[in-house]
Every structure is written in C-alpha cells, then in structure tokens.
Amino acid sequence: MISGTSAGEGKRRIRLGMVGxxxxxxxxxxxxxxxxxxxxxxxVAAALSSDAARSRSAAQDLHIAPDRAYGSYxxxxxxxxxxxxxxxxxxxxxxxxxxYPMAKAFLEAGFHVICDKPLTTTVEEALxxxxxxxxxxxxxxxxxxxxxxxMVRQARQMIAEGQLGKIRVVQVEYAQDWLATPLEQxxxxxxxxxxxxxRSGPGGSLGDxxxxxxxxxxxxxxxxxxxxxxxVSIFVPGRRLDDNVQLLLRFAEGAKGALWASQVATGNAxxxxxxxxxxxxxxxxxxxEPNTLQFARLGEAPETIRRPxxxxxxxxxxxxxxxxxxxxxxxxxxxxxxTDLAEQIYARREGRSPSLASLLVPNVEDGVxxxxxxxxxxxxxxxxxxxxNLQANSK
Numbered sequence: 001m002i003s004g005t006s007a008g009e010g011k012r013r014i015r016l017g018m019v020g021x022x023x024x025x026x027x028x029x030x031x032x033x034x035x036x037x038x039x040x041x042x043x044v045a046a047a048l049s050s051d052a053a054r055s056r057s058a059a060q061d062l063h064i065a066p067d068r069a070y071g072s073y074x075x076x077x078x079x080x081x082x083x084x085x086x087x088x089x090x091x092x093x094x095x096x097x098x099x100y101p102m103a104k105a106f107l108e109a110g111f112h113v114i115c116d117k118p119l120t121t122t123v124e125e126a127l128x129x130x131x132x133x134x135x136x137x138x139x140x141x142x143x144x145x146x147x148x149x150x151m152v153r154q155a156r157q158m159i160a161e162g163q164l165g166k167i168r169v170v171q172v173e174y175a176q177d178w179l180a181t182p183l184e185q186x187x188x189x190x191x192x193x194x195x196x197x198x199r200s201g202p203g204g205s206l207g208d209x210x211x212x213x214x215x216x217x218x219x220x221x222x223x224x225x226x227x228x229x230x231x232v233s234i235f236v237p238g239r240r241l242d243d244n245v246q247l248l249l250r251f252a253e254g255a256k257g258a259l260w261a262s263q264v265a266t267g268n269a270x271x272x273x274x275x276x277x278x279x280x281x282x283x284x285x286x287x288x289e290p291n292t293l294q295f296a297r298l299g300e301a302p303e304t305i306r307r308p309x310x311x312x313x314x315x316x317x318x319x320x321x322x323x324x325x326x327x328x329x330x331x332x333x334x335x336x337x338x339t340d341l342a343e344q345i346y347a348r349r350e351g352r353s354p355s356l357a358s359l360l361v362p363n364v365e366d367g368v369x370x371x372x373x374x375x376x377x378x379x380x381x382x383x384x385x386x387x388x389n390l391q392a393n394s395k
Contacts, residue, residue, distance in 0.1 A: 013042040014345055017080060017087040017111070019073040019102050020094030022048030022058040024189045027116060028093045030334055031143070032062075035091065037335035038321075040342035044068060045087050047076045073102050077109045088345060089114060089139070095199040096207065100125040103140075107132045112139040112345060114338070118211050118374060119367030121201030126364075126371040133364045139348065140364040141341045144215040146272060147362055148336030150307045150328060151293040153315035155276070155283050156220045156360075158295070164278030167221055170249065170257035171275040174213040175265035179205070179243050182236050195241050203374045204241025206232070209272075210261035210377070211370045215362060216274055217259065218369070220285075223251040225373070227389050232381030235264050247377060250387070291327055318357045337361050 016035055021028015028048070035041040045068040049055040052071030059069030070076035080086045089112035092102050100120040103113050107129070119142055120126045133140045146152060158164065183191040193199040194208055201207055218225065227250040232242045243264045249257035265271070272287035284294035296302035308317050309324040319336045320328060340358040347354035372390045380388040 011040075011346055014040055014089055014342055015044045015085065015087045016041040017045040017047075017076060017090040018043060019047045019076065019090060019092050019106075020049075020098065021046075021091075022055065025093065026190060030331065031091050031093050031114075031116075031338075033331055034145075034334035034338045037331065038339045038342070040339060041089075044085075045070065045076060045080055047071065047073045073098075073105065077105045077111075080111070081109050087111060089341070092116060095193045096121050096201045097199045100129065103129050104132060107136055107138055107140070110136070110138070112341075114141045114143065114341060115367070116143050117215075117362075117367070118201065118203070118207050118370050119364070120371060123368070123371045123375050126368040130364045130368050139341060139344050140367075141337060142362040142364070142367040142370075143334065143337055144212060144219070144362040144366065144370075145330070145334040145337060146212055146216050146287065147219050147360060148319060148333035148340075149287075149290050150316035150319040151285055151290060151305070152216065152220060152274075152333075153319050153360060154305065154307075155274075155285055155293055156222070157315045158283065159221055159276065159278070163281060163295075164276065164283065165280035167223060167251075167253065167255045167276060167278045169275075169277040170217050170221055170223065170251070170255055171273075171277075172213045172217040172257070173260040173271070173273050174209040174262075175260065175268035175271040176205075176209065176263045177266045177268050179236065179239075179263035180266055182238060185238070195239055197240055200241060201374075202241075202378055204234075204239070205243050205261050205263040206245045206377055207374055209263065210245050210259065211373065213259050213261050213272065213274075214373045215366060215370060216272070217249075217257065219360075219362070219366075220274060220283075221251075221255070221276055223253050223255055225257075225390060226250050226252045227387045228373070228376050228380055229385045229387045230377040230380040231385050232378060242381075245377065245381075247380075290329055290333075315357065315360075 046059040047070040048058040056069040090106045092115045184195040230247040233244040244262040247259040276283045281297045291307040293305040310320040340361045343358035344354045376388040376390045
C-alpha cells in the first residue's frame with residue numbers, strides 16, 4: 001500500500017504531461033502540487049494554453065524542456081507517442097468543453113488519463129470516452145477530490161460495515177457565494193468560463209459543485225440514485241447558466257435524499273456538508289472541518305471521530321500523511337487521488353494487482369454517472385421539477 005511520503009524503493013517517477021492549467025488557472029497549480037506532494041510524478045511535458053506562444057512560454061516557466069513545451073494538445077499527443085521517454089499519463093485541467101476531445105486523443109495515443117470533473121459536457125461524449133477506456137484497458141481517473149479526504153473514506157467504510165444499518169436519508173449540500181454578483185461581467189477568468197455554456201457545458205453551479213455533492217453522497221453511502229426532481233434557478237440577472245439548484249433524490253436501495261448546490265449562498269465560502277442517517281446511527285461530515293466525523297448511535301450521545309495519523313490499516317490512515325492533530329485538507333485530498341492512481345500505474349508496470357485501497361479513485365464510470373446526473377437534473381428543471389430517471393439518459 002502506498003501511504004504517502006515517497007514513491008518507494010526502485011520506483012521511477014511517473015512521467016506526467018499536462019494540458020490546460022496555464023497562467024491564471026487556479027486548478028492547474030492545484031493539480032501540479034497534488035502530483036508532486038507524494039513524489040510519484042514528474043511533470044515533463046505540457047500544453048498549458050490554447051494560445052501556442054503562451055502555451056510554450058508557460059511550460060518553460062515550469063522548467064519543462066523547450067522541446068516538450070507544446071503549442072497544442074494535438075501536437076503534444078503526436079510528439080510524445082514517438083519519444084522513447086514518452087509520458088505515461090496526462091492531466092487534463094481545462095474548461096469542460098475540452099475534456100472530451102483531449103481525453104479521447106490521449107487515450108487513443110495510449111496514455112493513462114487524469115481528468116478534472118465533470119467528465120464531458122454531454123452523456124453521449126461521456127459514454128464514448130468510457131467505451132475507449134474499456135477497449136484500451138488504460139487507467140482513467142476523475143478528480144472528485146473530496147473522495148480523497150481521510151474521514152470521507154472512514155465514513156464510507158463505516159457505512160459499508162453496517163454501522164449505520166440500512167440507510168434511510170441522505171442530505172448533501174455544497175454552498176458558495178463567490179458568484180452572488182455578476183462577477184463574470186468584470187472579466188474574472190474563473191467566473192467567465194464557468195458561466196459560459198460554450199465552455200462550461202449546460203450546467204453552471206450544477207456542473208461545477210453539484211457534481212461534487214452528488215459524487216460524495218454516492219461514494220460514501222454506496223447507494224445508486226435512480227431518480228431526481230430538481231428546481232434549477234438563475235438568480236443573478238443576465239447570467240446564462242444556473243447558480244442555484246435544489247433536488248430531491250430517490251435511491252434504488254430505497255433511501256431518500258436531498259441535494260442543494262449554490263454559488264449565490266451569501267456568507268458561504270466552500271461549505272460542503274454530508275449527513276447520512278440509517279436505522280441504527282447517523283454520520284455528519286463538514287468539508288470546512290474535514291478532520292473530524294460526527295457519529296451518533298440511536299439513543300446514545302454523539303461522538304466525534306478524529307483523523308488518525310498515517311500507518312494504520314484503516315481507510316483514514318491510508319489517506320493520511322501527517323500525525324494526528326495536524327490538519328489535512330484540500331491539497332492533501334487531491335494528492336491522495338494522484339497517489340492512488342500512481343499505485344494503479346505502478347501495478348500495471350510491474351504486472352501485479354494494485355492495492356485495494358488505491359481503487360477508491362473515481363473512474364470513468366463515475367464520470368458517466370455525473371453526466372447522467374447533470375442531464376437528468378436539467379431535464380427535471382425544464383419540466384417543472386418532474387421526476388426524471390437517470391437511466392433515461394443512458395443512450
């Protein structure tokens with residue numbers, strides 16, 4: 001099991017490429033930090049901007065060799081295939097509309113892919129990517145980074161072990177306020193592309209943070225959502241994509257749920273919260289206080305479970321790097337996905353099975369599920385919050 005601090009004896013770092021994530025792109029720097037944190041990757045090639053000159057310049061600013069500082073992702077894929085020291089994996093950290101063509105190009109060139117969420121902009125594109133992944137046998141990870149938090153993985157195991165009993169109710173919310181004003185009209189880069197249907201796809205807050213809320217609810221509980229009924233809103237005048245979504249969820253296993261995703265919730269910075277209630281107990285996890293998990297058995301006083309240090313056999317210990325009492329958060333959770341994907345790549349190199357703990361990274365099927373969730377939610381919103389089956393978007 002890889003549990004945090006080095007690539008291990010005799011393990012050469014994974015040669016990584018990156019597309020997107022150039023100047024002014026917040027998430028690109030996050031991916032680069034995450035990839036380097038546990039020392040499993042070396043960034044050796046990049047196409048960081050849609051402008052060729054800016055792309056090459058930005059790559060060289062990151063100390064990438066000039067002959068691997070590419071002007072476009074197509075140039076990068078073609079050139080890397082021909083190199084004896086070619087990249088093994090590529091990180092895609094662009095606006096959503098480019099995920100599909102980039103992922104398909106690198107998969108077809110034989111590279112493992114680490115893709116930011118949502119997977120694509122349509123269900124059809126997502127299914128096509130899944131087909132390429134299955135045909136190629138390559139490793140594909142989707143960076144729903146909140147699944148990398150130690151206590152999120154702890155909650156997942158507790159539910160799988162039956163400590164909550166049969167799940168009845170799931171409440172998840174992701175509230176922000178950074179788009180409470182028409183920030184996109186000021187030229188702010190992150191706001192501009194996230195509110196542009198041509199680059200973001202059909203979902204605004206739904207695609208940006210709603211997919212995170214949906215993913216963590218399914219990841220932790222192990223439940224499968226069957227239907228949604230959604231009220232999809234645009235509160236800021238002139239905005240073209242949703243900035244607030246409220247949903248009811250029906251799970252195939254019989255549980256009921258509610259999901260709220262908002263980027264106009266005044267006073268909220270990054271308020272992701274998950275509550276799960278079963279027949280025997282309930283759990284409560286809050287992203288802004290990520291190192292604790294509230295656990296309450298029926299009829300007993302609630303208890304606080306704290307993140308352990310590294311070195312144990314629990315899911316939380318596997319995803320921990322520093323001693324208990326020191327906070328781990330967003331960057332470490334992101335790094336956990338990269339580390340678990342590294343274990344999968346190492347195992348492929350060495351002709352062995354990867355550790356089971358490394359297989360918790362969201363994969364292409366989770367990406368497809370996220371696109372079905374977006375499509376069903378938007379369809380429900382168009383139909384005045386009618387119930388819509390997610391599998392109706394399976395073609």
